[in-house]
Amino acid sequence: MIAEPPAAAAANARCWSCDRRIDPADRYCRFCGQGQGGSVAWYYRPVWIILLAATALGPFAILLVMRSPLLGRGAKWVLSIAILVFFVYVGWRMIVDVQDLLDTSSELLRSI
Ligand SMILES: [Zn+2]
Numbered sequence: 001m002i003a004e005p006p007a008a009a010a011a012n013a014r015c016w017s018c019d020r021r022i023d024p025a026d027r028y029c030r031f032c033g034q035g036q037g038g039s040v041a042w043y044y045r046p047v048w049i050i051l052l053a054a055t056a057l058g059p060f061a062i063l064l065v066m067r068s069p070l071l072g073r074g075a076k077w078v079l080s081i082a083i084l085v086f087f088v089y090v091g092w093r094m095i096v097d098v099q100d101l102l103d104t105s106s107e108l109l110r111s112i
Contacts, residue, residue: 016069044068046079059087 013024017034027039035041042048043064053061062080065071071079 040069044070046071046075049079053083053086059083 013022013026014020015022015029015032015034015036018029018032020029020031022029022031022036026036028035043052044067046068049061049064049068052064053059057064062083065076065079065083068076
């Protein structure tokens with residue numbers, strides 16, 4: 001098979017989100033409006049995904065990881081598992097701490 005010349009490859013540019021054909025010069029998809037290349041929405045950038053996971057979204061930030069066009073398959077898996085492990089650990093620590101608190105308070109009540 002003959003490799004496509006660069007011009008033909010560029011003419012086959014497709015939107016990462018809706019997979020429709022777009023012009024290689026387009027910064028936003030003319031069908032779904034998603035930013036392309038350097039114009040990809042801020043919340044798909046890895047640094048912002050981590051910040052959103054730590055502040056507002058928690059484990060739901062995995063949805064952004066899975067949709068982000070800026071991360072390869074391997075990076076998506078690594079980041080998703082890291083977020084999942086972190087929040088499972090935080091959840092487990094919360095359960096242990098609440099149990100400790102309940103034990104301490106019931107001991108206090110018994111000593112009254
Ligand atoms: Zn699109």
